[in-house]
Amino acid sequence: MKKNIFFNKNWIFLQNQLFSICIKNNIKNFFVPLTNLGLLEFSGHDAASFLHNQLTNSVKYLSTEKTQLAGYCSSKGKLLVTMILWKIDNKIILLFPYELLSSFQKKIKIFILRSKVKFKDITHKHLIFGLIGKKIAYFLKTWFPNLPKKPYDKIDNVFGTLIRITNFNEIPRYQWITANNIIGIKIWEILIKKFPVANTFEWSFFDIQSGIPQITLETQEKFIPQMINFELIGGIDFKKGCYPGQEIIARMQYLRKIKYRMMLAVINFTNENKNIIFFIKPGVNIFSEENSIKPCGKIVNTVKIEDNKINCLVKVKLDYIQNKKKIYINSVHRLLLVFQKLPYFIVNI
Structure with a gap:
């Protein structure tokens, strides 16, 4: 190219x-x-x-x-x-x-x-x-x-x-x-x-x-579209007929099996743990306060604009959002994800 x-x-x-x-x-x-x-x-x-x-x-x-x-x-x-x-x-x-x-x-x-x-x-x-x-x-x-x-x-x-x-x-x-x-x-x-x-x-x-996700090299084949709200922002036509993966995507939609959604979050850090920001990137797993071994989601996109803050989109289990569980990057660094409102409505919450 x-x-x-x-x-x-x-x-x-x-x-x-x-x-x-x-x-x-x-x-x-x-x-x-x-x-x-x-x-x-x-x-x-x-x-x-x-x-x-x-x-x-x-x-x-x-x-x-x-x-x-x-x-x-x-x-x-x-x-x-x-x-x-x-x-x-x-x-x-x-x-x-x-x-x-x-x-x-x-x-x-x-x-x-x-x-x-x-x-x-x-x-x-x-x-x-x-x-x-x-x-x-x-x-x-x-x-x-x-x-x-x-x-x-x-x-x-x-x-x-x-x-x-x-x-x-x-x-x-x-x-x-x-x-x-x-x-x-x-x-x-x-x-x-x-x-x-x-x-x-x-x-x-x-x-x-704006809650608009973008697939990167790190996140190819990591997300079914609804997991990152793709149908909510106009990215799927459920009436158009067949395409690769269509059966799985349709089944998730019509059988109400959407267990994950994408949320907007902020990660705050201090000078003491500033060196770990390089590990906060698309494709990285996130964990709940109750289970530090089994992931409850994954980072979709990140960006660092301010000195001590990372803005990100994350795929996360709906149960954890509904029950307001604390969610971290991992068990070692314990950096907390602070969830914020998306500019559009998520029907499952």
């Missing part, structure tokens, strides 16, 4: 120099070069129907004004990738972590067989920006006079694709996928003069606070 040359020469260097200052300083308008994301383009007569039969959400009838969340699962119903996808003309674009592109391509290629479908990595041809703030929204009207109004609405024009994603505390957020490198670099030069630039950790913070 080829990554964007501009990423390699400029953005990756810049990301390493950036500190999480926008959130710390309560800056409400800034942008982020999303160097951690990649793009796959699917084309061909059977592209929509092929993806419809592979992903957790409906693709066949996707309009050109909408994007949607979807997942790709193993035959056991465990998520391999979570993504945003959309349609442009007769092409379907998938946006998800760049680190998963290679494994996804190898897996999906097996199932194409005689279908009239082609796919290619187009990451290197685009620049991807995350943007947040009301002033930035007004600024975007220069290129997109009619901004997308609701989360997962989108607008396409010669400057690229602008997607409205979930708000943060009523502050609008967007992802801008530029039409090509030339336009992207010019946009970068304009943005950097007008607004502060943040790193990808700060963007992840907003996704975590």
Whole structure:
């Protein structure tokens, strides 16, 4: 796979120099070069129907004004990738972590067989920006006079694709996928003069606070979609028919066997136990106060913005949340997870 040359020469260097200052300083308008994301383009007569039969959400009838969340699962119903996808003309674009592109391509290629479908990595041809703030929204009207109004609405024009994603505390957020490198670099030069630039950790913070999970290398095949609230945020269509793992996912839904849910939590630590923050990462088990041997859940995503705090999404047993049990990272360090409210309702609680 080829990554964007501009990423390699400029953005990756810049990301390493950036500190999480926008959130710390309560800056409400800034942008982020999303160097951690990649793009796959699917084309061909059977592209929509092929993806419809592979992903957790409906693709066949996707309009050109909408994007949607979807997942790709193993035959056991465990998520391999979570993504945003959309349609442009007769092409379907998938946006998800760049680190998963290679494994996804190898897996999906097996199932194409005689279908009239082609796919290619187009990451290197685009620049991807995350943007947040009301002033930035007004600024975007220069290129997109009619901004997308609701989360997962989108607008396409010669400057690229602008997607409205979930708000943060009523502050609008967007992802801008530029039409090509030339336009992207010019946009970068304009943005950097007008607004502060943040790193990808700060963007992840907003996704975590919004309760939007993302599968990573560490968590592939660890979660059935409902365990991380994927149907609650619009990532599953239970009426669309078969796809890998569909039977297991449907059985869990209709037989009410959802024993785990994803929760928002904060882990506070002091200078004395600061050295263990490197062990708090996606895929790590969590334990209850009653049982330090058998895990009661697993970390889904984490981000460290403040000096002595880690924000995270965790899969946890519903019984423990309902009974307000204390839950820790492990029995040795005893770092407590302090649970917070998600911005959406969990029906099982």
